[in-house]
Amino acid sequence: MREITIDHLDDIARGAAILGTGGGGDPYIGRLLASSAVRDHGPVALVPLGEVGDDAVVLPVAMMGAPTVMVEKLPSAEQVGLAARTLATYLGKELTHIACAEAGGVNSLIPVVAAAQLGLPLVDADGMGRAFPELQMVLPTLYGIRATPMSIADEKGNRGVLDTVDNHWAERLARSATIDMGCSAMISNYAMSGAQARESLVPGTLSLCAELGSAVRQARAEHGDPVARVVERLGGRKLFTGKVVDVARRTVTGFARGEAKLSGMDGDAGSEMVLKFQNEHLVAERDGVPQASVPDLICCLDRESGEAVTTEGLRYGQRVTVIAAPADPRWHTPEGIDLAGPRYFGYDIDPVGVPA
Amino acid sequence: MREITIDHLDDIARGAAILGTGGGGDPYIGRLLASSAVRDHGPVALVPLGEVGDDAVVLPVAMMGAPTVMVEKLPSAEQVGLAARTLATYLGKELTHIACAEAGGVNSLIPVVAAAQLGLPLVDADGMGRAFPELQMVLPTLYGIRATPMSIADEKGNRGVLDTVDNHWAERLARSATIDMGCSAMISNYAMSGAQARESLVPGTLSLCAELGSAVRQARAEHGDPVARVVERLGGRKLFTGKVVDVARRTVTGFARGEAKLSGMDGDAGSEMVLKFQNEHLVAERDGVPQASVPDLICCLDRESGEAVTTEGLRYGQRVTVIAAPADPRWHTPEGIDLAGPRYFGYDIDPVGVPA
Numbered sequence: 020m021r022e023i024t025i026d027h028l029d030d031i032a033r034g035a036a037i038l039g040t041g042g043g044g045d046p047y048i049g050r051l052l053a054s055s056a057v058r059d060h061g062p063v064a065l066v067p068l069g070e071v072g073d074d075a076v077v078l079p080v081a082m083m084g085a086p087t088v089m090v091e092k093l094p095s096a097e098q099v100g101l102a103a104r105t106l107a108t109y110l111g112k113e114l115t116h117i118a119c120a121e122a123g124g125v126n127s128l129i130p131v132v133a134a135a136q137l138g139l140p141l142v143d144a145d146g147m148g149r150a151f152p153e154l155q156m157v158l159p160t161l162y163g164i165r166a167t168p169m170s171i172a173d174e175k176g177n178r179g180v181l182d183t184v185d186n187h188w189a190e191r192l193a194r195s196a197t198i199d200m201g202c203s204a205m206i207s208n209y210a211m212s213g214a215q216a217r218e219s220l221v222p223g224t225l226s227l228c229a230e231l232g233s234a235v236r237q238a239r240a241e242h243g244d245p246v247a248r249v250v251e252r253l254g255g256r257k258l259f260t261g262k263v264v265d266v267a268r269r270t271v272t273g274f275a276r277g278e279a280k281l282s283g284m285d286g287d288a289g290s291e292m293v294l295k296f297q298n299e300h301l302v303a304e305r306d307g308v309p310q311a312s313v314p315d316l317i318c319c320l321d322r323e324s325g326e327a328v329t330t331e332g333l334r335y336g337q338r339v340t341v342i343a344a345p346a347d348p349r350w351h352t353p354e355g356i357d358l359a360g361p362r363y364f365g366y367d368i369d370p371v372g373v374p375a
Numbered sequence: 376m377r378e379i380t381i382d383h384l385d386d387i388a389r390g391a392a393i394l395g396t397g398g399g400g401d402p403y404i405g406r407l408l409a410s411s412a413v414r415d416h417g418p419v420a421l422v423p424l425g426e427v428g429d430d431a432v433v434l435p436v437a438m439m440g441a442p443t444v445m446v447e448k449l450p451s452a453e454q455v456g457l458a459a460r461t462l463a464t465y466l467g468k469e470l471t472h473i474a475c476a477e478a479g480g481v482n483s484l485i486p487v488v489a490a491a492q493l494g495l496p497l498v499d500a501d502g503m504g505r506a507f508p509e510l511q512m513v514l515p516t517l518y519g520i521r522a523t524p525m526s527i528a529d530e531k532g533n534r535g536v537l538d539t540v541d542n543h544w545a546e547r548l549a550r551s552a553t554i555d556m557g558c559s560a561m562i563s564n565y566a567m568s569g570a571q572a573r574e575s576l577v578p579g580t581l582s583l584c585a586e587l588g589s590a591v592r593q594a595r596a597e598h599g600d601p602v603a604r605v606v607e608r609l610g611g612r613k614l615f616t617g618k619v620v621d622v623a624r625r626t627v628t629g630f631a632r633g634e635a636k637l638s639g640m641d642g643d644a645g646s647e648m649v650l651k652f653q654n655e656h657l658v659a660e661r662d663g664v665p666q667a668s669v670p671d672l673i674c675c676l677d678r679e680s681g682e683a684v685t686t687e688g689l690r691y692g693q694r695v696t697v698i699a700a701p702a703d704p705r706w707h708t709p710e711g712i713d714l715a716g717p718r719y720f721g722y723d724i725d726p727v728g729v730p731a
Contacts, residue, residue, distance in 0.1 A: 105538070109465065109536070175540055175544075176539075176540045177537075177538070177539045177544050177548065178537075178538050178539075179535055179536060179537040179538060179539075179548065180465070180535060180536040181533075181534075181535040182461070182533070182534050182535060183532075183533045183534075183535075184531055184532045184533055188531075188533050191555050192533065192535065192552055192555050192556075195551040195552060195554070195555050196548055196551060196552070198551070199547050199548050199551050200548075
C-alpha cells in the first residue's frame with residue numbers, strides 16, 4: 020500500500036479500532052471524515068518510515084478528549100487543518116509529512132484527513148503502536164522528544180499553542196483546554212525531524228491496520244473465525260469470551276472512565292471478567308485476578324464479527340471476546356512501564372504481560 | 376512625571392491599590408517586583424496616551440488569577456518578560472510600548488517590570504480605570520479590540536498562546552490554564568496599535584495612581600484625613616465606616632470570592648455593611664440595601680491611614696472606611712453595563728451609581 024484511497028479506509032478503520040484497545044475513537048466517524056477528505060482532495064501518499072529523510076518535518080495530528088463525547092460532537096474538517104497550520108506557523112517551518120500519534124478508529128484516520136487537506140504524504144507509523152489516554156504516553160517521550168510546541172483547536176475556531184517545560188505539563192494544560200472546548204479537541208504535537216521519527220515511531224502501523232481490517236473482513240466472508248485471525252496476526256491470546264452484563268461509565272476529568280463486567284460463555288461459563296478503562300482498556304481481571312494489563316494491548320472484539328467494541332460503545336448484552344496482544348517492546352522497558360504501566364493509572368500491580 | 380524611578384514606586388503602588396477596588400494584587404508585592412526591575416534596568420519612560428503614535432505596537436501585561444494565591448506564590452521577574460516575548464514572537468511584530476491592562480497594586484507595577492526588562496516606554500493609561508476580575512472586562516472590548524492572540528506564562532517556564540473567536544472564550548481558556556498553573560499566571564493580551572490605544576484606554580492612570588498615593592502619604596504626614604483626600608480627588612463619596620466582623624472567603628474557579636461584614640462605627644454605629652467580592656468589590660450593601668455596585672469603584676480603605684485594604688487582606692477587627700467613586704463613563708453605557716454590571720456577576724439589581 021503506497022497510497023491510501025477510499026477503498027482502503029474501511030479496512031484501516033476496522034484494524035485501527037482493534038489496535039485502539041477500546042479508545043482512539045469510533046471507526047465509523049474516522050471513516051466518514053477520511054472518506055470526505057479523500058473524495059475532496061484525492062488519495063494520500065503513504066511513506067514507509069524507513070524512507071523518511073533525516074531533515075523531514077513530521078507533524079503528528081490527533082483528536083484529544085473523551086471518546087464518549089466524540090461520538091456526539093463530531094470533529095470538523097476545518098479543525099484538522101487549523102491545528103496543523105497553527106503549529107506550523109508557530110514553528111515557522113515548512114511541513115513535509117503528517118504522522119499518527121496513536122492507532123485508533125478516529126486517530127488513525129484524522130492524519131489521513133490532515134494529509135489530504137494539506138497535500139502532504141503520510142508516514143506509515145504511529146507514536147504508540149496502540150492507543151493510550153494521555154498525551155505524554157508516546158514512544159517519542161522515551162527518546163526525549165518534546166510534546167511542545169503543540170497546537171490545539173476546536174470546531175468553533177478557537178486555537179492555541181502550548182510550550183511547556185515537560186510532556187506532563189503539556190498533558191495537563193492541553194487536557195484543561197480540551198475540557199473547556201467541550202471535551203474533544205484537535206491537537207498537533209511532537210513535531211519532529213525525519214531522523215527522530217525513524218528512531219521513535221512504531222513502523223508500519225497503517226499497513227498493519229489495513230491488514231487486520233482485511234483479515235477480519237475476509238474471515239467473515241469465509242465463515243471463519245475473525246477473532247482467531249486477529250489473535251494470530253498480533254501474536255496474542257484469547258483471554259475470555261462472555262456477555263456484557265454491566266457497564267459503569269462516567270466522563271470525568273476529560274476522560275471516559277469506568278469498567279465493564281462480562282459473564283463468561285462457552286469455555287468461560289461460570290467465570291467473570293472485569294475490564295477497567297480510561298478511554299482505553301487498562302486492566303482485565305478474571306475472577307479478581309489480573310490476566311493482562313497496560314502496556315500490553317487489551318482488545319474487546321465482537322465474538323462473531325471480530326469488530327472492535329470501543330469503550331464508549333460497550334452495551335449490555337454484547338457477546339464479546341477479549342484478547343491480549345504484546346505492545347511494542349519499548350513499552351516494556353522500565354521507562355516505558357513508568358510512563359504507561361498499571362501503577363501510573365493507580366493499579367498497584369506489576370504489568371501482566373502476554374506469554375510468548 | 377515623564378519617567379518612573381524607584382522614588383515613585385511607593386506612591387504608585389499605594390494609589391493603584393485604591394483604584395484596584397480590592398483586587399489587582401497586593402501593593403507590597405507590586406512594589407518589590409518593580410523596585411528590583413528598576414534597580415537592575417534603570418528608570419522607565421512614561422509616555423502620555425496622547426503622544427503614542429498611530430502605528431505604535433502597544434502590549435498590555437498583567438497578572439491573572441486569585442489575589443489570595445498571588446500573596447503566597449510570588450511572580451518571578453522572568454515570567455513577566457516571558458509572557459511579553461512569547462506574544463511578540465507569535466505576532467511577529469516589534470513592540471514599541473508596554474501598557475497596563477488594569478489598575479491595581481500588582482497590575483499597575485507588573486507593566487513597569489516589563490517595560491524595564493524590555494527597555495520599552497510605558498503608556499500612562501490602562502484598560503479599565505480600575506480593576507475587574509475577568510479578562511474581557513476592559514474598555515478595548517467595547518471598541519471591538521480582540522483579547523487574542525494572547526500569551527500566558529507561569530513561573531516554571533510553561534507558556535502558551537491563545538487565539539480565540541471572542542474575548543469570552545479567551546477568558547475561559549486562559550482561566551483554566553491559570554488554574555492549572557497554580558491559580559496565578561502572567562498574561563499579555565489586547566496587543567493594539569497606538570491609534571487603538573488612544574481611543575480605547577483610560578488616559579493618565581499611572582499619574583493618577585502616583586497622585587493618589589502621594590495625597591494619602593501627605594495627608595498622613597500632616598495629620599489630616601487621607602480618606603477624605605481620596606474621596607475628593609476621585610469625586611466619590613464615603614459609604615460607611617466600620618469594623619470588619621466577618622470575612623467569608625474561598626478561592627474557587629480561579630478567583631478569590633466571598634463577602635465581608637462590617638459593623639458600623641462613628642456615624643454608622645448600629646448599621647451593617649456587606650461587601651461582596653470576586654477578586655474586586657462588586658456590591659456594597661448597607662442593612663441589605665445596595666449603596667454602590669460595579670461598574671463604579673468600591674474601595675475599602677484603612678480608616679486612619681487611608682491605605683487600601685485588598686480583598687485578600689481583609690481581616691477581623693480592621694477599622695475601614697468604604698468609599699464609592701465613579702467609573703470611566705464608558706462603563707455606564709449599555710454595552711459597558713452588559714460587560715461588567717451587577718447582573719453579569721449574578722446580582723439581580725440595576726447598577727447603583729455614585730450621585731454626582
